[in-house]
Amino acid sequence: MQNQIGTSRSFSLSDPRFRAWLFQIITLVAVVSMGWFLFDNTQTNLQHRGITSGFGFLENSAGFGIAQHLISYTESDTYARVFVIGLLNTLLVSAIGIVFATLLGFILGVARLSSNWMVSKLATVYIETFRNIPPLLQILFWYFAVLLPLPGPRNSLNIADSFFLSNRGLYMPEGHTADGFVAFVVAVLLAIVGTVLMVRWANKRFEATGVPFHKFWAGLAIMVLIPAISVLAFGSPFHWVAPALKGFNFVGGWVMIPELLALTIALTAYTAAFIAEIVRSGIKSVSHGQTEAAHSLGLRNGPTLRKVIIPQALRVIIPPLTSQYLNLAKNSSLAAGIGYPDMVSLFAGTVLNQTGQAIEVIAITMSVYLAISISISLLMNWYNKRIALIER
Template sequence: MQNQIGARKGLSLSDPRVRAWLFQILTVVAVIALGWYLIHNTQTNMQHRGITSGFDFLERSAGFGIAQHLIDYTEADSYARVLLVGLLNTLLASVIGIVIATLLGFVVGVARLSSNWVISKLATIYVETFRNIPPLLQILFWYFAVFTALPGPRGSINIEDLFFISSRGVNMPGASMAAGFWPFIVALVLAVLAIVLMVRRANKRFDETGQPFHKFWAGLALLLVIPTCSVLLFGNPLQWEVPQLKGFNFVGGWVLIPEFMALTLALSIYTAAFIAEIVRSGIKSVSHGQTEAARSLGLREGPTLRKVIIPQALRVIIPPLTSQYLNLTKNSSLAAVIGYPELVSLFAGTVLNQTGQSVEVMGITMAVYLTISISISLLMNWYNKRIALIER
């Protein structure tokens, strides 16, 4: 009898656990019903308008050229190839922008805390200026007021007959694989592994004996000696081609198109202003007693900042820094206004106009950006856990 009463009482709505499970089940059912309604409504509207659905269009020939492609591409390639080209162009601009913005943001953030009045005020002016101008306007400024205003190829700025800066972009020597390329890559990997093992051994030795080891110089030597031996044994890993002016444009080598440079610089400078404030707040969050303790041990200001303050400040810096990396990656879609061939411009723009597969194209585009953003978040969260304080 008591067990039956207990069972009936366990299924009562007065039990918080029962209510929690009930609300969760109702929420899942509501989400599934809403998703089914949206899918059904979309399919019905597409059928009424005679719009076919499916992803077969990805296998059709694109029929248009792309100004910048990191992999081989011709007009006869498929729309799936266009998707890959746009994705790689987006990742290229995002990765380079993240690196530049991080380095510049850290420098400006530390400069804002400088005891030098001029340096501190210049850093403040930088932050307050660039973070308050919309990124789209900055992209347009760099593109129209700077890069497209440069002289044409015939009047380009010549740097040692190797680099040519014009309104068509920056032409530079281009590299291609030679006979010693793969041996050089293997030697480079071996050098990195040797450096990792050396660092671990040096840290273990320091913990056991307290004797320091010049890890930087030893690592630099390994990084130079091992790949150099590969070059001496197997030959140069790369062969270089210098751009030549033929007719009205340059032929050969590599070229950084104006759209790419305008996008990368604008997003880097814009995001660096926010990163600078994140770095400044992170450094300020570290107790001043840490600085006093470092000085009492005889550490100078530079080593104190590098070895004591910034490692502790990173625990505060990393979470908001992740948001800035995500913002920079998503803001790369603004490049569509200047014609940079990134994911939105190529796939959600040109491919959508040619095929009319709006649902599929937009679904793929959103899924790709979602995947990139989640990947960045997972990587930064993993690093944040690595540097987190572990309570004893």
């Protein structure tokens, strides 16, 4: 009798486990039903309008030019190649922006905590200015107010006779692989392996004897000497072609178009302001007793910050820093405002208008940004686990 009562109660709404399963099943059915409704409604509307679906359009010829492409491209190439070019351009501006925003953000975050009044206030003014102006306005400012008013190629700003800045972009030397390229790559890989082994040996030596080792200078020497020996033995890995003014424009070299410059500067300046506050809060989260203990051991302010404060602050800095990296990658889609050929402007703009394959084009574009964001999150989560403090 008791077993029968227990069994009947297990299917009652008063049982928390039964309610949990019931609500999950209802939610799953609702999500599947909504998905099927949207899919069926989309297919019906496409059939009524005579629009064919599928990804076969990717094999069609694009028929338009692209201002910047990291791989070879002609107007007769397919939409699939246009997709690759848009993806590479998005990754390019995201990678450059993340690197420079991180460096500038860390400098500003530390500067805001400086005991020097002028340095601290300048950092504060920068942070409060750039983080409170929408990124699109900053992109438009750098593009229309700073870069486009620059002089033309004939009167461009000459930097060391190798870099030329004009209203058509930043022209710089372009490297082409030479005979010593393979040997140079092998040398760099050997230098990286040697540096890793040296760091591990130095850490074990420090744990065993307490004697420190200059890992930075030793690693720098390894990373410079081994590739330098490769260059001396097998020749230069690159053949550099400098831009030269011919007629009304430069010929040769590689150009960073004004759209890319404006987008990179704006996203770097905007994101660095937020990273600076993250760094400042991370440093402030470390107990002041850590600084006093380091000073009592004879460490100066610089080594204390690098070896004591920053390593402990990273566990607070990394999670919100990941969010800023994601924001920068997604904000790169604002490139459409100035015509930089990224995924949104090139693929979800021009290709969509020409083909009319709205669902397929938008689905591909959304999938790309989702994949980029997930990749950044996975990489940062892995790094966060590596630096996490391990309690004994």
